Amino acid sequence: MANLTVNKQSLKPFTIATKPIIEKHLAKVEVDISDYTFAANFIWLANSSGFYAIINKCFCLFIMTGGELTMLLPPLGKKKHITDAIVKCFEIMNANNSSHFYARIDYVQSAMIEEFLLEADEAQSMFEMLESYIVEKKLVDYIYEVNALIDLRGNSYHTKRTEINKFIKSYPDHVIEKLDSVKHKEQIMNLFNKWVSDRVKYMPKEEAEVFLEGIHQERHAVKQMLKYYEELNLIGLVIYINEELKGFTVGEQISEHTATVIIEKTDFEVLGCAQFIFREFSKMLKEYYGVEYINVGDDMGFENLRKVKMSYRPFKLVPKYTIYQK
Numbered sequence: 001m002a003n004l005t006v007n008k009q010s011l012k013p014f015t016i017a018t019k020p021i022i023e024k025h026l027a028k029v030e031v032d033i034s035d036y037t038f039a040a041n042f043i044w045l046a047n048s049s050g051f052y053a054i055i056n057k058c059f060c061l062f063i064m065t066g067g068e069l070t071m072l073l074p075p076l077g078k079k080k081h082i083t084d085a086i087v088k089c090f091e092i093m094n095a096n097n098s099s100h101f102y103a104r105i106d107y108v109q110s111a112m113i114e115e116f117l118l119e120a121d122e123a124q125s126m127f128e129m130l131e132s133y134i135v136e137k138k139l140v141d142y143i144y145e146v147n148a149l150i151d152l153r154g155n156s157y158h159t160k161r162t163e164i165n166k167f168i169k170s171y172p173d174h175v176i177e178k179l180d181s182v183k184h185k186e187q188i189m190n191l192f193n194k195w196v197s198d199r200v201k202y203m204p205k206e207e208a209e210v211f212l213e214g215i216h217q218e219r220h221a222v223k224q225m226l227k228y229y230e231e232l233n234l235i236g237l238v239i240y241i242n243e244e245l246k247g248f249t250v251g252e253q254i255s256e257h258t259a260t261v262i263i264e265k266t267d268f269e270v271l272g273c274a275q276f277i278f279r280e281f282s283k284m285l286k287e288y289y290g291v292e293y294i295n296v297g298d299d300m301g302f303e304n305l306r307k308v309k310m311s312y313r314p315f316k317l318v319p320k321y322t323i324y325q326k
Contacts, residue, residue, distance in 0.1 A: 014050030167272025
């Protein structure tokens with residue numbers, strides 16, 4: 001993929017070679033949102049056109065969809081450079097796009113919103129900035145205390161303990177293995193395809209239509225994850241029952257204290273498998289990274305997914321915002 005030049009700014013293709021570049025800039029940002037890692041963006045851009053540029057000493061990640069440019073993350077860099085970078089990024093998006101209504105910056109954390117509104121040019125007040133931009137709260141990330149997910153103590157986790165105990169009793173010969181992207185590749189894709197088929201069966205028709213629109217991208221994301229698994233420094237688990245793979249999960253470290261679950265899929269027909277592999281992976285993430293918290297990302301706007309994530313009693317919900325230009 002070639003460079004893209006917009007408004008005299010050269011945007012380079014976002015590839016596996018971009019990893020050390022973005023990670024250098026991520027190190028300057030204090031954040032525990034699941035979207036702020038190279039792997040999280042790289043695997044989900046498997047079926048899209050991603051571009052980046054260093055603007056005002058910040059790493060700026062763009063995505064081209066249907067000829068229109070948007071940003072997947074806010075500019076990444078030191079606080080004093082972010083506000084000017086945001087303004088310049090909107091100029092680039094507007095120069096490319098057919099309408100300024102397409103320009104937006106997704107997955108902006110609260111601290112960056114405050115910087116943008118309060119640390120703007122001295123000649124501008126917060127109110128003047130708000131006259132030019134719209135800040136909209138979107139989804140939230142669900143963050144849990146890792147020990148709570150491992151111990152599952154108290155009445156609030158009674159159902160989870162019961163489901164795990166039933167799973168262990170029903171499948172005493174289950175086998176857990178560390179994920180191997182070569183050995184497990186074919187079986188992981190087979191399980192993913194079965195998961196999609198089963199998922200649609202139990203979904204309301206209106207939700208299923210929206211769900212299926214995103215499945216093509218998610219399938220590519222799983223393939224991308226497996227293809228670059230080692231280079232992305234990911235870790236994961238798989239679970240076997242009667243020599244058949246029934247679940248897999250993959251994650252990474254976000255910050256010193258927080259790890260994230262990027263993808264988790266289990267066979268719906270194996271009751272308790274999802275709860276069991278989530279607990280076992282929580283143990284692995286704590287042991288491997290020494291983290292205190294686990295971020296499982298957002299619910300993508302699906303009510304059933306929101307209920308599941310709330311049922312694990314999150315330690316906190318971290319809001320994510322989108323910035324639009326009026």
